Amino acid sequence: MTQVPVSSPPVTPLLDKVALPQDLKRIEDKDLPQLAAELRAEMIDAVSRTGGHLGAGLGVVELTVAIHKVFDTPNDRLIFDVGHQCYPHKILTGRRDRIRTLRQENGLSGFTRRAESPYDPFGAAHSSTSISAGLGMAVASELKEEKRNVIAVIGDGAMSAGMAFEALNNAGALDARLIVILNDNDMSIAPPTGAMSAYLARLASGRTYMGIRDFGKKLTAYLGKSVDRAITRAVEHARGYMTGGTLFEEMGFYHIGPIDGHSFEHLLPVLRNVRDHAHGPVLIHVVTQKGKGYPPAEAAADKYHGVNSFDVITGAQAKVKPNAPSYTAVFADALVEEARHDPDIVAVTAAMPSGTGLDRFAEIHPKRCFDVGIAEQHAVTFAAGLATEGLKPFVAIYSTFLQRGYDQVVHDVALQGLPVRFPIDRAGFVGADGPTHAGAFDTAYLATLPGFVVMAAADEAELKHMVRTAAAYDDGPISFRYPRGEGVGVDLPERGEILAIGKGRVLRQGSKVALLSFGTRLADCLLAAEDLDASGLSTTVADARFAKPLDMDLIRQLARHHEVLVTIEEGAVGGFGAHVLHAMAVEGLLDGGIKVRPMVLPDTWMEQAKQDVMYRQAGLDRAGIVATVFAALGQTMPLGVAG
Incomplete structure (x- = not known):
């Protein structure tokens, strides 16, 4: 890993107060400008x-300072x-003394978190939840007759999600006291118009205008609902043409802005x-402006959205020399290759083109790649519509x-049996992003659906096979999961092979212990098998490849010819292991006395740490697998066996 220079902490006399x-x-x-700097x-x-x-x-920065300066947090609720x-x-x-532990083991979360501080009234790591949560808090305050402000700061593309508009619609109908700050950080809606815009915002938010507006509402109410509505809409439309707020006014919000979010002269009076x-x-x-005040981030907002450690002077980020390509890159390259052979292949992402690797696909097949914004619900049904037309x-x-x-x-994919393909990135632990982003549940929530094919790649070569298998499969929905990070370094084929649906593979044959892996824990299974063999426990290692449909021939073989069967997956209880146990129970394979031990992610929200640390803590590494086998056999594990 390339090291970056560690700078001296900045001099901050005002912030120190x-x-x-x-x-x-x-x-x-x-x-305040000095404090912001x-x-x-x-x-x-x-x-x-x-x-x-x-x-x-x-x-x-300026917006955060201004909000805390003007409002009484934490009594006033602030949701990011x-x-x-x-x-x-x-x-x-109150967390400055720990800010250099961000996203580290036992450190501060990279997101807001209720358990961390009373100033974090709502945990948010996925987008577009703030208005709904804020509305709930505002209504609760009214019902409890508690006077407080509720401020929801929404931005960074989060307004593209339908949930945000559902909440806006409901808030307008309830007429609740809720302040929504739309942080337009890519100028996607409208640019500020300088001094005139700031003047209009101050005027429109002031006592005189709001007083006239409230008096007008009371006056027109006497004229009947239809007249009231007509006059009110006419006034708001006229103001909307000047300030750009017609859409929000139609939803029942009083709209102010746009204003310069980096100017205290504009922010504070409003x-x-x-x-x-x-x-x-x-x-x-x-x-x-994303990256405001740091030239490298201003120049390349996408590259500095999420960063490794970096040199403050140059902006150069620390880079780890990979031992193997990342799973995301392997998926992207494999999909590009399949799309060259099949013009019906299209790709859909929900505001994560670089995170999912589809930016590579878009470069080569720009008309066949669709970024729908932070709108996962729409992405799925949009894909269902594409599938109905043969794409x-x-x-x-x-x-x-x-x-x-x-x-x-x-409802839109599985029930209709539509052949939508779901590449599932970040399956398993994700390290510094912690429990909010850990992919623990997809196997469980997809494998319950009739007609769904559910796969997991054991390594990067298997991932290429699964991309091609999914491209060739037209009998219904199909998914394949893979983790964050690098592959294990296996040789990659030029193009993947089409796998037989519902068929696993045996990589190592033994006679006493069977390790049945689903996903990338296979590498640790192979290492654990070496330790078990060295202890006199002859071990078979198999890669299930499919959680649905299961390879029942393989399961029967393992159950009938081994004393212990351990299933290993990087997912929650209710997934692959649960399906194996159910199938074995139905067929009576548990009646012969075989000891079955499913290994899954712990039934808890595991805190952020490096991925290898998290797998060790979960017991899903080489040592944990060996320990599980000895415990199943009722034996004490010899010292120095695992790892």
Whole structure:
């Protein structure tokens, strides 16, 4: 791994006076730009050491300072949508002394987390949840007659998800006191229009305009609902043409902006006006720049969205020299190859083209690659529509993100038997992203569905085989899972082979112990078999390849000719091992006295650490497999056997 220079911590005399948001009240408005500069420097230094999400946090420094300055957190609730915007927030809310433990084992989470601080009222690591959660908090405050503000900061593409609009629609109908700040950090909606925009925002959020607006509502109410609605819409349409807020006004929100999200002169008066005078739901549209204040991140926002440790001076990131290509890269290259042979193959991603490798596909087949935004539900049903017309859609989504489209997987794909292909990235532990991104459940939630083919790649060569197998399979939905990180270094074929559906393989033959792996724990199974053989326990190692349909011939063979059968998977209980046990029970294969031990991820939310550490803690490594076998046999494991 290339090392980067470690810089000295920045000099931060003003930030040193801020331990909690209450301390901001004692800092004059004119000094806030200096505080923001020091906060930005502190964040850059911290992330340069730990790695993490950089660009989004840099973009909300002024906004975060302004919110904590104006509002009374934590009594006022502040929710950051897609919690990777929250690093400046963590520094200002009593966690500065631990900020250089971000995403490290036993360190701070890279996202907001309720258990970590009272200033994090809602955990957010997946997007587009803030408005729904904030609305719930606002309604609860009204029901309990507790006076507080609820502020939801949503941005970084999160407004592309349908859930955000569902919440906006509901909030407008309820007329709840909710403040939504739309952090437009890629200028995707509208740019600010300088001093005039700021002036209009201050005017529209002030006491006079809001008072006239409320009085007008009361007056027109006497004229009847139809007249009231017509006049109100006419006024708001006229204002919307000036400020760009018609869409949100139609949904029942009072819209303010766009305003410059890096200007305290623009932010503070608007936030104070809304705090003091607003009634009902308000949407403040601020425009920010990802990576603001750090030239390398400003120049390449995509590359500095998530970073490894880096040199603060040059921006050069530490790079690990790979021993093998990443699973994501192998998948992308394999799909590109299959698409060369088959013009019906198309690819779909939900705002993760680089994370899933589909950016490579898009370069070569731009008209056949579709990024639908942060909208997993739509992505799945969109792919179902493609499949009805004879195309072969591959919907590449992380395991935990696919959960967001599960109803569509069930109703729109599986129930109709449509041949949609699901490459599932980040299956298993994901390291520093922690429990919110750990792919534990996809095998369990897909293998329960009738007619679904569920595969897991044991290595990068198997992944290429599964890409081609999925491309050739037209009898219904099919999925294949693979983990984050590098492969194990096996030789790669030029093109994958088409696997026989529901057939596994035996890699090593023994007579006493059988290890049946599903997924990339196979490498550790082979190492464990060496240790077991050395201890006199002749061991078979098999790769199931399929959780559904199961290879019953292989399972019968293993059950009838071994004393112990251990299934190993990097997924939650209810997945591959559960299906094997059910099948064995139905066929009476458990009646012969074989000892079956399913090894799965622990039934707990495991905290962030390096992936190898997490697998060791879960007992799913070489040593854990050996220990499981000896425990099943009722024997004490000899010293020095495993590893």
